[in-house]
Amino acid sequence: MTSLFFRLTSLLFLLHFVAIGQVDHLAKANKLPAHPRLLLLKGEEEAIKQTISADKTWGNLNQAILNECDALLDKPSLERIKIGRRLLDKSREGLRRVFYLAYAWRFTHQEKYLKRAEQELLALSAFDDWNPTHFLDVAEMTMAVSIGYDWLYNDLSEQSRSIIKDAILKKGIEPSLDSKYNSWLKATHNWNQVCNAGMAYGALAIYEDQPELAKSIINRAIESVVLPMGDYSPNGAYPEGYSYWGYGTSFNVMLISAVDKAFGTDFGLTNEPGFLKTAGYLENMTGPSGNAFNYSDSGLSGELQPAMFWFAQKSKDPSLLWVERSRLQTNDPKKHVKNRLLPAIMLWSNGVSMNAIAEPKSSMWVGEGRNPVALMRTSWSDPAAIYVGLKAGSPSVNHAHMDIGSFVMEADGVRWAMDFGMQEYESLESKGVDLWNSKQDSQRWQIFRYNNFVHNTLTINNGLQRVAGKAAITHYSNTPMFMNATTDLTDVYKESLANVNRGVAILDKSYVIIRDELETPSTETTVRWTMLTPATVTLTGNKAELTKDGKKLILQVDEPARVELKTWTTNPPHEYDAPNPGTTLVGFEITLPANTKTALTVRLVPEKSVNQAAKKVPPLAQWPSK
Incomplete structure (x- = not known):
């Protein structure tokens, strides 16, 4: 009896505490129906x-x-x-x-x-x-x-x-x-x-x-x-x-x-x-x-x-x-x-x-807010359509990775540029990994799938993106033959780069362009460009042939000239990391002098569009904008 009295007294106290200053939204609501009343x-x-x-x-x-x-x-x-x-x-x-x-x-x-x-x-x-x-x-x-x-x-x-x-x-x-x-x-x-x-x-x-x-x-x-x-x-x-x-x-x-x-x-x-x-x-x-x-x-x-x-x-x-x-x-x-x-x-x-369900009218969707995204495609009904998603935002957002500026890309039914996504939490927690601490120097950013080294973005001087950094979608356009979006990544690489902007575009409804325009600080800077893929990669200088499911994609670096593409393993460095079979990182590294402005331009061309991908890519400032 004493226990019951104590529990009831405690409940009344807590209820009183919760109700203090509470707006009574239900005061003018309809009378509650009898059971069943939930949803149906x-x-x-x-x-x-x-x-x-x-x-x-x-x-x-x-x-x-x-x-x-x-x-x-x-x-x-x-x-x-x-x-x-x-x-x-x-x-x-x-x-x-x-x-x-x-x-x-x-x-x-x-x-x-x-x-x-x-x-x-x-x-x-x-x-x-x-x-x-x-x-x-x-x-x-x-x-x-x-x-x-x-x-x-x-x-x-x-x-x-x-x-x-x-x-x-x-x-x-x-x-x-x-x-x-x-x-x-x-x-x-x-x-x-x-x-x-x-x-x-x-x-x-x-x-x-x-x-x-x-x-x-x-x-x-x-x-x-x-x-x-x-x-x-x-x-x-x-x-x-x-x-x-x-x-x-x-x-x-x-x-x-x-x-x-x-x-x-x-x-x-x-x-x-x-x-x-x-x-x-x-x-x-x-x-x-x-x-x-x-x-x-x-x-x-x-x-x-x-x-x-x-x-x-x-x-x-x-x-x-x-x-x-x-x-x-x-x-x-x-x-x-x-x-x-x-x-x-x-x-x-x-x-x-x-x-009664018709396909959507717009082939592009751009969302702002804490983790902005731009999502574009060449068709809703063609299974071979090109699809690109670009992510801006911040690593500080709940459940975020260091994936600012990253993108995914599909064509011919194949996800050519991919993201690992999450690792199952218990597999990390059970091994004592400090998963939920997102401070700049925390163990979270040593998890292989979570940092920028394995995302489709830039790595500067072999360093991490700034957790406190934020990137917005700065311009975009649904122009059918030059659908594009750009993001300003400068705050994410603050102190590593003086300025950096990334643009992603679908040109002529046929192929994809990834263009980065960056300015180095007063020190020499090493920039690594990477793309994660499930495809088999064959390298030939500034080109890579990606093959998967009987389909082909050509990755070609236009700028800088004479760059040599390379691949990196996706074998995880820690025993707590999940395995990543059947995946490869492809990209390049360049070392830039101090106080230099340059551009990195990469084409992703489905095999059927190889002969159409010859246009010179203009600077981001000349890209169509809404």
Whole structure:
């Protein structure tokens, strides 16, 4: 009794502390509906059933979800087994299982799905805790259990409801009130988005039992989540890159969608500057190969993004779904069932037919903000199209690498200029690597995949890029025969170079130019130009022939004259580095006198365009600009 009294007293104190000075966003909101209230109200299944019956693609995806639920029926429930400091893989699998099974129950009312979902919910609720020291684990687990509790509420036994509700409160919401665990409330990255979403789901699920606490948690989420949403300004470029867009932005959408459905308003969150425009960023981040521009801590493989359907609905622009349409129609639906948020795509589809999705009108997208990017292509529908992505920004951004000025390039369905992307965190943390310290002299920048030595950019005097440095996209143009973007890299190489600008262009819709214009300081300077490739490289002076998958690309150095191309190994120098089989660094080094202005100009020419790539490349100042 004493323990219970102490816990209740502590909870009331924390609740009072959280509520001080808090804006009551819910004061004028609609009355909260009865269960089910998260994302999909009672009876709204019927509209989705019509979508499924009207379009074979949606019908196939729905069936894939149900088939996956059948495969889950005989699997043992999850156990609380951490990997390193994380329980996150269990939280994510818990969310996937519960979301899928609860969806299957609501759409079929087959008892097997209800029973299996209840089994999983009770198993998750029985964990000692949901690992609040790594709060993402708590957030995803709370969302999982809350969706199950809400969607199955009227069909669960009273005893099960009590156990699950108690877990949401004690293992989900209460730890979020503890300052030891909730530093994410002031974060401007994906932790804020994911954790606030999870806590809001918990609050909505048990609202009638803890109304004041629930209001406080939801108000807190609405106030806090605008911090990371500020990073979408001005036009949608997500600072943390492709994979973390799929994490932070998706959970941000889960949050907005839930409160909008529950209260009839999104409290202005959708209108935060740049947020709706971020769908254009995500769509353009995928090349014709289907792979992502995987800068920073990102994976290469692109995947179906349910949140894009929410954006298309809000923007009234089905062309935002061109890449998603391709994934749905080209890939076996079974490929998508590892996506834990997949059922949400059925909720956000808004009845859109695959035939109503037209290709985007613009072949170029430029985003400003903390990590600016320029993304350009020669076609949306030609699988052999040229695609180039240029990244500016800063190594100081969350999850960033020293990849400022780096680029990727595709042609003929081959990713010729590539990025390694991330190394799995546990593989580094388990070996004692100081991964999350991003100071200039930290161990993070000794990780092979993370520094500028192996990115498609410049290395000056064998040194690192400046963590504090920042680069903007300075000019760009969507001129069809001279599509281009430039970035000023001077601040990234401050003290190593007096001035440096990089331009990337697609000329005549046929080949790519990389041009660097630089000025050395009052000392002799060594400059290394590198490009990472999965191709086989054959060198002949200032040219290299790259071959892969039966295709060829010519890398030719126009300036400086008489340069000798060379290759470097990608064998990692440390035992903690991941292996990099089948990859090569190709490029050149030059030593420049003090106080010298010069240019480095490199052509990347697909074999079919070799005879067209003869134009002299003008200085960056003469490149077309918007």
